[in-house]
Amino acid sequence: GNSVTQMEGPVTLSEEAFLTINCTYTATGYPSLFWYVQYPGEGLQLLLKATKADDKGSNKGFEATYRKETTSFHLEKGSVQVSDSAVYFCALSSGGYNKLIFGAGTRLAVHP
């Protein structure tokens, strides 16, 4: 069946450090891939997405590239800020109805 595996947290970084959160997936067909972010006390919100192989999603300085050959969608940011502290979820959708399958989430803490 379809599944998403992402690196365990927490990830702790200093401000302006480089961020990578790894995400790999298993899916039949051609899934769409997503990164959602959850700030404390809030619901999830879309950070970026990619719907086909080699597409790059980007938003707020974050990027991720859909790599079909390695079944990966790693999240990167060149310089993190304290305000980026949150939980990040990798997800895929495949088939109809936009059903999402989420990874376990990775907590990021950025310190000044």
Added chain:
Amino acid sequence: DAGVIQSPRHEVTEMGQEVTLRCKPISGHNSLFWYRQTMMRGLELLIYFNNNVPIDDSGMPEDRFSAKMPNASFSTLKIQPSEPRDSAVYFCASSFTSGFGETQYFGPGTRLLVL
């Protein structure tokens, strides 16, 4: 746009009581999803609807849980009777499903505590 609206935002109840969570999706969206989030189990999809029809309820943990969508602008998730292990944050999300890759929009969640 008001986004997905959930009520109540917080609910504290005693074991055995009935709990009803409410969701208003974004106008024009035709798919609605209920999730549960806990530290132990992460984010779980409970049930989802398309055009007000339940498509897959395989994530509903047991018969104590039920969900309805009587019209395009309202859905409920009911737990009867509630148990302490039902304590979690429950999220509703909606999307417009026309093909693939559409974004789901999440509400702020209902934090449920069953004593």
